Amino acid sequence: MAPAVSNNSEHESTTQQSETPATQARSENAETQSEEDGGEYAPRRNMIPIMIALCVASFLAILDISFVTTALPTIAEHFKASQISYSWVGSSYLLTQSALAPLWGKVSDIFGRKPIVLLATFVFFLGSLICAVANTVAVLIAGRAIQGAGAGGVLLIVTILIGDLVSPRQRGLYFGILGGVYAIAISSGPLIGGVIAENIGWRWCFYINLPFQGIAFALLVFFLHVHDPRTEIIKGLMAVDWLGSLTLTASVLMLLLGLQYGGEVHPWDSAIVLCLIIFGVLVCAIFVGIEWKFARYPVLPLRLFTTVPIVALFVVDLTHGFLLYGTAYFVPFYFQVVLRASPTNSAVWSLPLAIPLALFTIGTGLYMRQTGKYLYMIIGGMILSTLGTGLLIDLGAETNWPKIIIYQLIIAVGLGPNFQAPTIALQARFPPADGGVAVSAASAIRALSAAFSIVLGGVILENRLSAKGGRLIAAGISSTMADAIAKNGAAGSVELVSQLTPAQQHIFRLAVKDSLADMWIFFVILSAIGLIASFLVGSDELSDEHVEHKTGLEVEEANRLVHEKPRGNYYLEVGKGNESLKDMAGISPAIKSIDLIIRSSVTVQ
Known part of the structure; x- marks a missing residue:
């Protein structure tokens, strides 16, 4: 996720210059690709x-x-x-x-x-x-x-x-x-x-x-x-x-199913609803641990x-x-x-x-x-x-x-x-x-x-709406009909409600209105x-500068390394032209990964 990679001489001069010239160089190269990356970028x-x-x-x-x-x-x-x-x-x-x-x-x-x-x-x-x-x-x-x-x-x-x-x-x-x-x-x-x-x-x-x-x-x-x-x-x-994706997906599915089943398909205190919600929370905690320590x-x-x-x-x-x-x-x-x-x-x-x-x-x-x-x-x-x-x-x-x-x-x-x-x-x-x-x-x-x-x-x-079932019974609706309405829900009870008298239908609509x-x-x-x-967002001015967005394993690895060590260490290593960094990252020299790391090393504002 960086501007087009410059040649070696440009890279060496960039590491020796102040931050302002580097920013200017990045701005000049924004929205352009190197020839080896596929030509003009517009x-x-x-x-x-x-x-x-x-x-x-x-x-x-x-x-x-x-x-x-x-x-x-x-x-x-x-x-x-x-x-x-x-x-x-x-x-x-x-x-x-x-x-x-x-x-x-x-x-x-x-x-x-x-x-x-x-x-x-x-x-x-x-x-x-x-x-x-x-x-x-x-x-x-x-x-x-x-x-x-x-x-x-x-x-x-x-x-x-x-x-x-x-x-x-x-x-x-x-x-x-x-x-x-x-x-x-x-x-x-x-x-x-x-x-x-x-x-x-x-x-x-x-x-x-x-x-x-x-x-x-x-x-x-x-x-x-x-x-x-x-x-x-x-x-x-x-x-x-994959492990993080699997646990996140499983957590979301279990929580949504538990909430959807609760009170409608199964009672809230039923084993299936409780297990879905509890295990959904536990798997979510496992997901956090995976993202924090293992991924x-x-x-x-x-x-x-x-x-x-x-x-x-x-x-x-x-x-x-x-x-x-x-x-x-x-x-x-x-x-x-x-x-x-x-x-x-x-x-x-x-x-x-x-x-x-x-x-x-x-x-x-x-x-x-x-x-x-x-x-x-x-x-x-x-x-x-x-x-x-x-x-x-x-x-x-x-x-x-x-x-x-x-x-x-x-x-x-x-x-x-x-x-x-x-x-x-x-x-x-x-x-x-x-x-x-x-x-x-x-x-x-x-x-x-x-x-x-x-x-x-x-x-x-x-x-x-289920809690307001007493209103329906008080209006003369049979307990069987009231239970059926509560079981089917407001949207699923249209045909049942059409069988009620106008006064009873009005009571039903009032109950739905109050439930809403x-x-x-x-x-x-x-x-x-x-x-x-x-009110805690703070304010920033949006920039007019567009920096070309790059993707791939090389960028992912460079970004990972940037966040593993203090930022200053990277500038020292890059300034020395540390070749071991390439080996540690597993990045091909052709991608000029050190230059990529410099350009990706921007702290969150």
């Missing part, structure tokens, strides 16, 4: 087709998270799926997406961005095809899991690529565009899924991905030109932190979490992800279950959230590009997000258009700035050698927040934590 020249490809791939990956809220009932009816299978069609996507995101980032550090983003795009394509032709619900769930695995790689590497291609200050514009695409995909997913499932057929929710994924794949093949380390496959695979190239280096501003940015990212996916999922849910809106109408009613969210995300990117500042946008966004989420507690059981519109507008204005600002801030605060893995961590946190927000929100909602209010309190607490963290 990322901006191809940014339009590259951004089209990245936006299309990202749009489809996000769309397949949100469209299931309206397409799932049709899919479940087609396969006569049980409640467990019903939930797995949606959650299997989120599970693999969140659990495998860090692995994609590390693999792209070793093998290069282009081959791995193409691989992730192909995996997503394959998963979409399997879902489209699935003849059983088990095959559909497997296809959704494969889709999620590919989506995790696409969403992560797209974010890293923008950091590779443009300077920190210019990233605001491109991240703003990307964030706008995310916002549109999240909000339009329910509408698109409902329209396709009701009018064309649910399989086309997956078939529609195929041609657009093919276009994105072709554009990336022909127009994306980034550093290619040409890592040997066997050496690269041996360098991957040569950690999938999630613990050094990323050593300063308060960096931890604060990760917390902001986590809480923003909870709020974003929580509102995108449960606001349409409120419209459909409490206000009895159709799936299509619920998507239309969500436009006051969707349109401003996209506009303010793009506007924040333009602001950061113009000013190079991000702190006030992060703080202001968290303030409005907290306020808007708190106002959702006030939503009633009857349609109130001023509240529906104004509350969603406030949330959208709050969520928009933090769609990409924390990620840009993270990239700006890390040296190039750690930029990719920092974004990997942030993307993994965002993916985990998406999965946990829906699962935890659902757990709170269903458990609070309890759930929004949980989200407000999370948002308040993010708000406090936003």
